Amino acid sequence: MSKNIIAFIGAGNMSRAIIAGLVANGYPAKNIIAANPGMGKLEALQQEFNIQVTQDNVQACAQAELVVLAVKPHLIQSVCQQLAADVDLTLKCFVSVAAGVNIAPMQSALGFAAPIIRCMPNTPSQLGLGVSGMFASNEVSEEQKQLASRLMASVGIVQWLSSEAQIDDLIAVSGSGPAYFFAFMEAMQAKAMALGFDKQQARALVQQTALGAAQMVVENSGEEIATLRENVTSKGGTTQQALMTFADGGLPQLVDKAMQAAKDRAIDMAKDNA
Structure with missing residues (x-):
């Protein structure tokens, strides 16, 4: 350098x-x-x-x-x-x-x-x-x-x-993005504890699952993320039932709405600091 x-x-x-x-x-x-x-x-x-x-x-x-x-x-x-x-x-x-x-x-x-x-x-x-x-x-x-x-x-x-202007788009994806995953992991940990795991066990299960899933995306860059999801989802199985519940609850639409809200706030902040 x-x-x-x-x-x-x-x-x-x-x-x-x-x-x-x-x-x-x-x-x-x-x-x-x-x-x-x-x-x-x-x-x-x-x-x-x-x-x-x-x-x-x-x-x-x-x-x-x-x-x-x-x-x-x-x-x-x-x-x-x-x-x-x-x-x-x-x-x-x-x-x-x-x-x-x-x-x-x-x-x-x-x-x-x-x-x-x-x-x-x-x-x-x-x-x-x-x-x-x-x-x-x-x-x-x-x-x-x-x-x-x-x-x-x-x-x-x-x-x-x-x-x-793409800075605002990027804020919505990767700038704020880690918190989205933390929120999801937090909810998973809470449910794991409700199922009977202690706090330490619940965290270990959730964080290793998240780390492994992310690494699978990294190691399979030629595969669509959707394909990796499908590979884990057996017809009529437990994963399919969970994913159907997410879909019924409007998860894709909620993610879209949340990321748009982050972008809109970034635009407002720029106006405040103009």
Whole structure:
């Protein structure tokens, strides 16, 4: 990988996940700097990964070629304004991992048409199993795009999107998606306990079943997911009865409705932060 300096503005879980992935994949720790108001998270990052740390956003940004904006969405514009006031941003590229903040208001806050990449990673990135949807503004160079790809590939797979609007679609699928599966697993665990398994047993059964099912999808990429479902479903058997119950309860329609609601909320958040 290149020796570009990467600055993280914000030292939360996502920054930590990306930094861990970068270092594990051989990116020089000395070329990574994290900035955060409080020293607690910074000291932990420095101790674990031997990166540079500072409580000064301006100092971190001034050193970097790629600046990762990893603060809460409502803070993005004020952080951009702070950086624009005190740093020459001409040759810098920004990667925003904040949901619901479009490129246009960030460029406005930075004071010029800055190269900005919007990135929507999900929480399994903390395990290196994430999905990151990415969209680059017209000002982003191919070299900057490649560096951003390497950045996020360190914590999972990267999908480049053809329009910024697709970020909202991706939020509905993979951004919010882990919680859908957690909710389903939570309901299965509750029923397993009602059937007589203790909490530990119920969790072990549910989590291993979910892990095995997901891995079967991964290992059988040439098969439709529907085919894998059909392979488990014997005519007149227990699985068919359960799946018929899901269908009668409108599960496909409910999933559709829930994912649309997530997308609609993402659109509303972008309007709020415009």
